[in-house]
Amino acid sequence: MSDRLIAANANQGFPLSYTLAGNNFWQSGRSTRPFSIQAGQGIPQFEHFNSDTWPNSEASRSAAWTVLLSRAYSHPLEAQAAVAMLGTRQRSDLLLSALAGAPTLNTPFNADSWLDNQLRTVARLISIRQQVGMRRQFFCVEIGGWDTHANHLQQHAERLTELASGLFSFQRTLQELGVDQPVTTFSFSEFNRTLTINGDGTDHAWAGDQIVMGGAVDGGKLHGTPLAYSTQGTGEHWGDTLFGPNDTGAGRFVPTYSMDQYGATLARWMGIKGTDIDVIFPNLQNFSLKDLGFMKPA
Numbered sequence: 393m394s395d396r397l398i399a400a401n402a403n404q405g406f407p408l409s410y411t412l413a414g415n416n417f418w419q420s421g422r423s424t425r426p427f428s429i430q431a432g433q434g435i436p437q438f439e440h441f442n443s444d445t446w447p448n449s450e451a452s453r454s455a456a457w458t459v460l461l462s463r464a465y466s467h468p469l470e471a472q473a474a475v476a477m478l479g480t481r482q483r484s485d486l487l488l489s490a491l492a493g494a495p496t497l498n499t500p501f502n503a504d505s506w507l508d509n510q511l512r513t514v515a516r517l518i519s520i521r522q523q524v525g526m527r528r529q530f531f532c533v534e535i536g537g538w539d540t541h542a543n544h545l546q547q548h549a550e551r552l553t554e555l556a557s558g559l560f561s562f563q564r565t566l567q568e569l570g571v572d573q574p575v576t577t578f579s580f581s582e583f584n585r586t587l588t589i590n591g592d593g594t595d596h597a598w599a600g601d602q603i604v605m606g607g608a609v610d611g612g613k614l615h616g617t618p619l620a621y622s623t624q625g626t627g628e629h630w631g632d633t634l635f636g637p638n639d640t641g642a643g644r645f646v647p648t649y650s651m652d653q654y655g656a657t658l659a660r661w662m663g664i665k666g667t668d669i670d671v672i673f674p675n676l677q678n679f680s681l682k683d684l685g686f687m688k689p690a
Contacts, residue, residue: 393659394530395421396668402525405486410517412510413534418580426532427483431510490520499565507535507558515565518575528662540585544593559605566606573607576687578658580651587635587643599647602654604686608661615686616648652676653684661687 394409401408407427409419419426461478465471494516501508510533521529535555540547559577566572584600599619605611620636638645652673659669660683669676676682 394424397528400528404525406524409530411532413532419532431513490524494519497565499561499568501561505554507554511558511562519569540593542593576606576608578604597644599645608688610686610688615684653679657684
């Protein structure tokens with residue numbers, strides 16, 4: 393998607409895609425890569441020689457680093473490292489300059505929440521979209537702690553509370569900036585939890601619910617077909633109830649919808665059209681339903 397949409401943005405050297413969750417396969421295109429930012433610390437000055445630390449030698453150290461990064465290296469790893477470092481440094485400088493003129497965000501966030509810090513940074517980046525000529529952007533944040541093999545009730549409640557609080561503040565900030573309609577926030581995970589208990593927690597499973605939020609979402613409803621449950625206590629479920637014909641064992645379900653269907657629905661909203669949908673989501677051809685319908689018609 394980012395490869396296809398790069399042309400929709402003004403080419404001023406600013407990244408199309410940002411990650412506040414470290415490296416991830418989801419944001420890696422064939423020709424585009426995400427720009428990594430550390431939440432809570434803003435956009436770091438990539439010099440490490442700022443005037444507060446090295447008042448007498450900052451300029452010469454910075455110039456020396458520029459020379460080293462600009463050299464022609466014959467070894468492919470050295471060459472790639474230099475290109476990556478120089479590109480990151482240039483983008484950092486551009487973002488620092490743009491963010492200096494960013495509007496003040498008045499919506500409160502929880503400074504002690506890792507998720508809130510990520511979402512607030514995303515909101516700041518969105519706030520300078522016009523200055524940097526960006527019309528299509530991707531942001532990835534993360535919230536961990538769902539691997540609840542033990543102490544499930546407490547951990548799950550804490551995670552949901554942090555998630556709800558962060559999404560609430562983020563959506564209110566988007567409204568403050570006047571961009572709650574053109575911004576869509578969605579969740580995804582590589583696994584879910586079983587509907588049976590292992591004593592004090594749950595185990596790994598597959599199918600799970602996802603959240604999609606924003607002004608363009610056909611919201612206030614559940615999309616999809618609820619799983620059929622049964623009250624027949626059979627199978628290897630550690631004494632718990634068998635959860636119906638879709639239960640493959642221990643409360644594990646095969647997903648009703650695929651990530652290709654989920655992603656294609658969002659991609660169409662982002663402006664991806666025609667055969668590009670099939671190129672980006674090659675498994676979509678295996679499903680009769682190509683659009684899950686949770687986004688409002690354009």
